[in-house]
Amino acid sequence: MNDVATSFLEAAVRTATPLAFAALGEAVTERAGVINVGLEGVIIAGCFGAVVAAGAGGIVAGLAGGMFAGLVIAAFFALFAVWLRTDQIITGTALTLGALGLTGTLYRIVYGDTGAALSIPTMRPIAIPGLSAIPVLGPAFFAQPIVTYLLYVVIALVWWVLARTHIGLAVRAAGEQPMAAEAAGISVVGVQWGAVLVGGALAGVAGATLVLAQVGTFAEGMSAGRGFIAIAIVALGRWHPVGVALAALLFGAATAMQYLFQSIGSTLPYQLFLALPYALTLVVLAIGSGRAHAPAALGRRELLVR
């Protein structure tokens, strides 16, 4: 029984890792008052960047490549939504559409129509001595690929920056009271640029994690809605880094259910399990959200025309 619980939790943490990276980044972006619905596009760009870079230079290059690709798409988003102040939702949707098309096109061009043979180095789990010996939880949380440990650091870092630093204060001010922030000498547009880019870098890493720690190759549309799920996770986690991380774990668990059911020999149709995370998103949003905890100026664009 412990084995089943451990492997279930291990799978939950593994599948939660990219979701948590993307959702943490989006939390930063949203705390600054910008909602990047193009997150899905940023993640798929991260996947593609990671495949290209890892094929050439190994795992570390893959992570950097994913992050770079994420930054490029996020910069594109910021150019329109932050600088031109276009509608954030339509802009994000367009970027998702464009990034899915562009990565699919480039992939076929670079690797050929089949592209099946492409396989890149993936990360092995590294057990942390001591911690990984804790019963049940140890192997699940401390015998993971190195990116998961990087995630633990990022969770703490995002919390610390948002809650305890002047930069974090500026980010929160931009998201809650942009006019007041501007009056206090904070460049809201500058802060929002920064927050979108941080979100892009983390979503790029999310894409890279998907490739380097899970799938080991690229497939068109492999982000499979994770960007949108991550946005739901941000709302469920009430825009707080720790809450967001826990919400991501819940979604990881929902995805890991399919492995659990397979292991006990369930005959339920597998499409049911594939649809589960999306259905869960709806349920979670229905009971756990509303805008009560959202940054007050989230999604607003009508400020700062000079």
Add this chain to the structure above:
Amino acid sequence: VAGRPADVIASSAQSLGFALALGTAIVAILAGIVAASGFDVGLAFGALVRGSVGSSYAIFSATLVRATPLILTGLAVALAFRGGILNIGAEGQLLAGAAVATALALAFASSLGIGAVGLGLAGAAVAGAAWAAIPAWLQRRAGVLEVITTIMMNFIALYSVGYLVRGPLQEPSHIYPQSAALPLEAQLPMILPGTRLHAGFLLAVAAAIAAWYIVRFTAAGFRLRVVGANPAAAASAGRVDVAHVRMNTFLLSGAIAGLAGGVEVFGVTYALYENLSPGYGYTAIAVALLAGLHPLLVIASGIVLGALEAGAAAMQREAGVPSVLVSVVEALIILAVVGARAAFVRRRRSAEVRS
């Protein structure tokens, strides 16, 4: 907004200029990508033109056939956006409509004959509206962002169809992941002999005209527009029940997208399968925005993007250029439209500040 005739002429000249600039820029970018990827630009663009408008076959059997679901889904998105509802779920609503239309037609074709088509299309519209009802309800009850929920519903629709074509609706031999083929009497008639253009195209055009009439000339259409333009003012000055109007707009949008699914099954595929839609529901956003959310212009923009998709398919067949490139073009169209509008608003506001 545009009152004096001179303003109208100036603004339509401006939009024409914008459309030309947009078209040129997109062709240039497309050529750039195609050339940079090492393809023969001349061959690729030749295929694009031949496959979309190069022959009467290309026009009637490729472009207009692809334009049909794009006009309907584009209309669904345009109406929703006009009413302030960001329905990104046309894809899922289309699939729900296609699934229900298939099930109804297979069940009733033998007893109802051509009546099964009518029943199936009505069922498709109801299914689309039902699929939209969940996000609509979540938005009304809990203020949940409809962008997220409609996209979740798209994925659920995709996997549901995946289940149906391997389960309850699978063809009798249980080999292929698709439904049984519809009998001849449950298919939409062709409207031009020797082409694949079916009656669904006329239905799509009629729907666009009806939507235009409703939005432009009826009280319900007026309410839809004011709620979209300024919900607070609609509620306080116009005593409009904003939540009610939003719900109706959402359901209407879903019904039209669902209808698109039924039309696609009865007019083109004659069966339900997983990859029924190559993303019509997403392209619909570009269709709607390119038309400036105007129901009649949706007919034109649907045909333009239908031509682009038909041409891209030919480009892939003849020149090897991946047809997914089209979604990059669509994204650029959307960005150009919203970017130009934002830049225009910005210039006007800064002019107002200065004067």
